[in-house]
Amino acid sequence: MGRSTKRHRSPVSTAAAAYWALTKPDVNMLVAVIVGIAFCLATTRASRHLQTLVLLNLVLGTLLMAGGSSALNQYIERRSDARMRRISRLPLAAGKLEPIAALCFGLLLSVAGALYLAVAVNALASLLAALASATYLFVYTPLKRITPLCTLAGAFPGAVPPLIGWAAASGSLSLEAWVLYSFLFIWQFPHFMAIAWMHRQDYVRARYRVLPGRSKRITFLKWQTLLPLLIAIPMTSVPTLLGYAGWVYASGSLLLSCLFLCCGVKLVVMRTSCAARRLLFASTIYLPSIFLLLVLDRT
Structure with a gap:
């Protein structure tokens, strides 16, 4: 018999892919783009070249925060997600990761993102990102099971990315x-x-x-x-x-x-x-x- 040509992923690469999926990179990339554009709008033409490093730190910190929020959201909604066909393959819904591992991963990314923004950018940008994350997780997420007005509640934290970018560039709103x-x-x-x-x-x-x-x-x-x-x-x-x-x-x-x-x-x-x-x-x-x-x- 010939050897099978089917490739098998190693446990390490499989776990890495699962953790990567927890961050919902496709969704959060748009968040990073909006944050970056708002930063550029708030930056004066004369000093824009001096703030390239701040912009990179801002995007990285934002992606950490957004990825952490996504992971925590999937932890909270893992049982409901398993009933939905379009997202039943997500790591937690599909049982590819233990819930406690996803919880720790989400907390780690969120805390790291908030601290990174506070140190590498400024306190206002960090505070806005943390506030948006908390509102998303503890207001919008539970309201999805209670009322269709959850969309209105979710729109408030969902619209914060431009404020984060603006605060990062100017220190104010x-x-x-x-x-x-x-x-x-x-x-x-x-x-x-x-x-x-x-x-x-x-x-x-x-x-x-x-x-x-x-x-x-x-x-x-x-x-x-x-x-x-x-x-x-x-x-x-x-x-x-x-x-x-x-x-x-x-x-x-x-x-x-x-x-x-x-x-x-x-x-x-x-x-x-x-x-x-x-x-x-x-x-x-x-x-x-x-x-x-x-x-x-x-x-």
Whole structure:
């Protein structure tokens, strides 16, 4: 008999892959990008080259904090996650790691990230990151099993990344920082509604109440999707009105917001997984594009 050509992973590489998956790197990479862009927006052109090391420390500390929060979230929700088909292969849900190991790993990353930000960046950035993590884990996470308004509760800590980046660069929070916060706050509603609609049966199996009962589900979807998208159109013009950005940004952000709204309307009208998938894809393009336009066309 010939030797099998199938490759087997070593226990070390398998464990490393499981711990890596606990941090949800695909999700947290967007967080790091937004933090970095906010940092660049808060940094003056004259001193930007002097703060490259701070930016690298900021991104590293943020990834540690975000990875720790993801691991702790999976520890808390491991039993519910196991009932969801789309995430049942996650390390804890699939039984690839012991819960205590994931708990210790999440705590280690979170504490290390907070301390790293405090020492290598500044105390305000560390405090904001820690506050966002705590609110996400101890307010938003349990509310998912109680009320569909969990999305509103989760939007508050979810919108903190621009504040972290701004605080890292300037040591304070200006009006412009809160404008960026409002962008991310509003963006989360259509983004999550796309996910919730695509995987609504999964959430029911896991007993998460991210959507109300069938009688109110369509109305809830309309409000949570269309109202934020309509608000986003005038909101994205605020940087231009305040003199933070030029008309290239204003034109580009208006076009992007209108296209984003069109995707939201299609979901509300068609209510199919395909329409939800398109809205989700549009949301992942929209947010970094708006922030990058601000960087490129800042006055």
